[in-house]
Amino acid sequence: MTTQNATTGLSRPPLNGLHAERPRVEWKQLGDAESPARFSGPTDEGFRLDHCGLADLSALPRFGLRGAQAAAALAERGYRLPDEPNRCRIQDDGSRLARLSSTEYLLLGSLADAGQRVSMTAQDWATLTPGCYPLPRQDSHAWLVLTGASTARVMAKLCGVDLDAPAFPAGHIAQTSVARVDAIVIRDALGELPCLHLLVDSASAAYLWPALLDAMQEFDGGPLGLDALLSPAAA
Numbered sequence: 001m002t003t004q005n006a007t008t009g010l011s012r013p014p015l016n017g018l019h020a021e022r023p024r025v026e027w028k029q030l031g032d033a034e035s036p037a038r039f040s041g042p043t044d045e046g047f048r049l050d051h052c053g054l055a056d057l058s059a060l061p062r063f064g065l066r067g068a069q070a071a072a073a074l075a076e077r078g079y080r081l082p083d084e085p086n087r088c089r090i091q092d093d094g095s096r097l098a099r100l101s102s103t104e105y106l107l108l109g110s111l112a113d114a115g116q117r118v119s120m121t122a123q124d125w126a127t128l129t130p131g132c133y134p135l136p137r138q139d140s141h142a143w144l145v146l147t148g149a150s151t152a153r154v155m156a157k158l159c160g161v162d163l164d165a166p167a168f169p170a171g172h173i174a175q176t177s178v179a180r181v182d183a184i185v186i187r188d189a190l191g192e193l194p195c196l197h198l199l200v201d202s203a204s205a206a207y208l209w210p211a212l213l214d215a216m217q218e219f220d221g222g223p224l225g226l227d228a229l230l231s232p233a234a235a
Helices: 016-020 045-051 070-076 116-124 151-156 202-219
Strands: 026-030 033-038 053-056 062-066 087-090 096-099 104-108 133-136 141-147 173-178 181-190 193-201 222-224
Touching: 016 033, 016 202, 045 053, 045 141, 045 222, 053 202, 062 070, 062 116, 070 104, 087 181, 096 181, 104 116, 141 151, 141 181, 141 202, 151 193, 151 202, 181 202, 193 202, 202 222
Parallel strands: 053 222
Antiparallel strands: 026 033, 053 141, 062 104, 062 133, 087 096, 096 104, 141 193, 173 181, 181 193
């Protein structure tokens, strides 16, 4: 682990330059990229995790697939599919399979295996599968996760959709606007901890990250490194 900028030669997720501007950031390698392991701040990361935290998971693999045979192709590879569009299902390895429409799917890698299964699935589609085609999402979309009890109240400032758990339960997806940025929002949990995944255009990530942190201030929120997400509370 280092306290310097992300290591030269590794891939650079879209927000790493912004993270490197913060004081005393500690980094760790995740796959072929570096990602913040810890952020310094006025509150403990354990507190932020439980109450109001924001982490960048853009170093993890993500992969899309579309087509009439996409569902069958994923099922053949052992994935358990959501029953309807705008639903997300957790797989046995901790990866997520989100169904965005009747024929489009998004795979999100698991921290537990550094996204290895999703990465291998993406490589498997290097040769075309009849009836479906890949939608590479690694470079097109940044991946953020908002954690803690205040997630819905933070999002109420930035999004017109009611994202509180009673109206938006675990596994539900909203394709909406967050702070005027198009986003895929997924209600999820890290262990017992409520969270929201946000997938946004990579070019908009450097705008959305500080906008979210600003909205989190009244809840004593702040950024989280990967170590907080790998803690027992989030397991």
